[in-house]
Amino acid sequence: MCIEMIDKMDEYSNPPNRPNRPNRPNRPNRPNRPNPAGEGIPRTSLEHWAVLAAVVDRGGFAQAAAWLNRSQSAVSYAIARLQQGVDVPLLVTEGRRAVLTEQGQALLKRARPLVGDLRAIELLARRLKVGWESELRLVVDAAFPRDRLLSIIAELQRSCPQTQLQLSDAVLSGAEEAITDGTADVVVTTRLPQGVLGEWLLDVTFVAVASAAHPLLAVQHPLTESDLVRHIQVVVRDSGSRHPRDEGWLGAELRCTVSSMEASLATVKAGLAYAWLPEHVLQESLRSGALLRLPLEAGATRKVPLHLVLVRPDVAGPAARAASDCFRRSLLSQQSHAVKSHEHRGSDVGDDSKP
DSSP, rough: HHHHHHHHHHHSSSSTEEEEEEOOOOOOOOOOOOOOOOOSSOSSSSEEEEEEEEHHHSHHHHHHHHHHOOOOHHHHHHHHHHHHHHHHHEEEEEETTTEEEEHHHHHHHHHHHHHHHHHHHHHHHHHHHHHOOOOEEEEEETTSOOOHHHHHHHHHHOOOOOOOEEEEEOOOOOHHHHHHHHHOEEEESSSOTOOOOOEEEEEEEEEEEEEEEEGGOOOSHHHHHHHHSOOEEEEOOOOOSSSSOOOTTTOOEEEEEESSSHHHHHHHHHTSSSEEEEEEEHHHHHHHTSSEEEOSSSOSEEEEEEEESOOOOOTTHHHHHHHHHHHHHHHHHHHHHHHHHHHHHHHHHHHHHOO
């Protein structure tokens, strides 16, 4: 039976009335058509570009591996694949630090927005799945008034009770890094990174103060910088890691660095140093006389603006938007209270002038 089937297949493939076709000559191989730029499958992936950004931002392969929670060999392999894909050198080693080449700078600048867009899509997908965010990350500059911040937190706990709040203090560039790294949802910062839109909230007044017994207060003339540099200044450490700033420090060798506003205030009250501190932090100490304003010839006060940033407004969830609204309402409430207090003082003066 099998033999018959094979015979019939032979008859079908070579019918008796059809002559066998002559063998066709071999066709010459067609040359491959050139692949126009931008077509075909990309030779690199956004994951590789994200690894490159981590190496640059964190200052090396080991630091990037720790931040990405990967092995150092996996990071090195991703960079090697990326350089192979673009066929240009991206990194060079200077000392112990990996830095971008000129080509690497140009390419990574174009790749960063793409990586950010992909992260935003993934974040939006997670938030669409769960509705309200499971976690809300707030990074607030330490100069923001504590009582108002606690009031905002209390309001958020009532409006989104299922969302876990993660609140972090930041000093100087720490808030900026939270914006550029995307490690926070809502940020209050003293300075906006380039290309980031923010909303002005308020100006915080910093005042130069010392304890009542401090030697600077015994000087019989308005204080100048040459007077100040002879004494210890207390400054709050920048919480950023990549581009820390010494804003407010006069540059003298006599410096005491602390990690918080509270530690700075305690150091000044103990008579160990002088400092510029937010006026709202000093109110009780100035009222009691424990601290006194330094009689500076210039610069006794300085104003620092605070801005509100919704880090990724295109994918912000309801909790992040609720937090932004809370900060705005807090500002309006404060402004309304200030207007009413001014009107009340004005009416008191008017009453006193009546017969």
